[in-house]
Amino acid sequence: MTTAARRAATLDDVARAAGVSRSTASRVLAGNGFASPTARERVRTAVSLLGYVPNAAARALVHGSGVRLLVAVAGTGPAVLDDPYVDQAVGAVARACAPHGLGVAVQWVPLGAPERLTRLTDDRGVAGLVLLNTTTALLDLVPRRLSGRTVSIGIGSATVPSVDIDNGGGTSAIVRHLYEAGRRRIAMVTGPRWLACANRSVRAYRRLLHDAGLPAREVVGDFSAARGHAAAREVLRRWPDTDAIVGISDATALGVIGRLRADGVRVPEDVAVTGFDDIPLAATVALTTASHPVRQIINTAATMVLEERAAPATTVFPSTLVLRESA
Amino acid sequence: MTTAARRAATLDDVARAAGVSRSTASRVLAGNGFASPTARERVRTAVSLLGYVPNAAARALVHGSGVRLLVAVAGTGPAVLDDPYVDQAVGAVARACAPHGLGVAVQWVPLGAPERLTRLTDDRGVAGLVLLNTTTALLDLVPRRLSGRTVSIGIGSATVPSVDIDNGGGTSAIVRHLYEAGRRRIAMVTGPRWLACANRSVRAYRRLLHDAGLPAREVVGDFSAARGHAAAREVLRRWPDTDAIVGISDATALGVIGRLRADGVRVPEDVAVTGFDDIPLAATVALTTASHPVRQIINTAATMVLEERAAPATTVFPSTLVLRESA
């Protein structure tokens, strides 16, 4: 309750109120070591009576454990952080952290200078690491100190665990659906080339088209709606007979649709369009896409880091096809 | 550099390497107090040589200052945290925090139990507070300890500074534009009633309609696209002759447009639709909306908290009309 809120209750206050030593109080709260049921009981009541909240800084100091998770995002420029996907990830990690008394920080790691990550992780305030847009170069730079406290969203390595989406499977399902719906001139607005998980989608697209004896039609995009907007026009300029456009993301697809409609092209009658991610807006604009539980995925990652049970392994979340009117 | 990365350099290491005492090294780094140019120089080189990064936990411990900013979001349920707007805010705050060695946490504060905020701020790990969806009840519960380290996004009070958007002005501009375009049966999908900043938009809408001798047509929404989707149908059911719908947010407007188009209503020919916020997607779907620099706004708020120069005052960011095809 803290009537006057003069000074926050410390473990000493709790111990004094419970009539035990600080050591005993600490042991009760930590849950390890010995403590009599009586002591346990009295400490617990003292804690709730005084509204005691352990001081994260002090705990981190003695443990040498750090006080926040770092979300490191690789990209060509600091603008990668403007991505709503990054925001969503940071938000989800922040939520998972809160009950542990930890905070989150985000920083950009230049694609051309992955070693910059080292400077960030040299800070002992960093308790754990979440890698976004992970590249192989980055995986090798995770310091020993943070092994077991690092998770990559996307590709992993022998030492760094990861949670991942089955991009290949999701994209295959989408392309297969388009094919079965009779589309034969299927183009794709891809993600940036350096991004492993985006490339898996592209490879799946190529394989399916190749197996069907169809040529690939690719325009490089970057996940953004704005880029999708521009890319749509480029696709139709290069291959005017295109009858389907696969977007690397929902944002891309929405940009594509915006451009097509503005140019008088009917969706899906003339050109079918698909996305990837199933963002909330996808439902309202009736976008056919692949759905995966992003929030849950990131929550899984954050939990792995927080509970330090991050064994080097990859957890793949499936991607499920969601059929709507756009394709 | 940290060759073996055995143990992070401490201030003692720096002092020893520089041939000065820990006190002197500390003074140099803090920038206050006396220090000879020679000492200053030697400490600085030692710092960069050893790759010294100050330990945020230790610093926070001695200062009693906390180690992370808390973003407290009021709402009816924990689902408010799912809002991309919250994600964006958390992301922006996290970015601003990183260089200060601080992290961010997010927590939900139930609308019906604002005193729950006290439990969150009792945690001394909390270095500062950012209030989102602020209510007046919440403003009164900001602890003295955090005054000067609290900013509200939205309404403020005599003791709590705020950064705010000119919702009233933005909405007025939108409604005026619709009126001047000849629309006379203008409906609005509002935000939740308890949200002050949303109500300012509603009041502006009412006033303009009232001044023009027109009746208001309101359906309560909640900022989401899904709700806008449903609300659009309700509007047309209750007032079939509606010729314009003002959305409380872009997401709302996108939901409205989705519903209308699906029902064969042409936008903007039959019904004009407007949004509010100018999210990236708005441009690609040609949505008329009001634009304000959300990222900059939140960055301003975060900076105020971080630099502890949060004087009780309100900074209002203007809202500018962006005309596109939807209205």
Place this chain on the structure above:
DNA sequence: CACACACCTGGGAGCGCTACCACCACAATC
């Protein structure tokens, strides 16, 4: 009765840092 071996407890060091204080040199003033 001594001993081992549980269970339980408090004292105390120390994590890395900042802030305060005492101190020393050297100049300027009376």
Place this chain on the structure above:
DNA sequence: GATTGTGGTGGTAGCGCTCCCAGGTGTGTG
């Protein structure tokens, strides 16, 4: 030459916590 600064410096307490270790009690075994 004694006094009062003024710039520069190092020693040290202590922030709140955890963990180790020394020292208790009790119950069972030789």
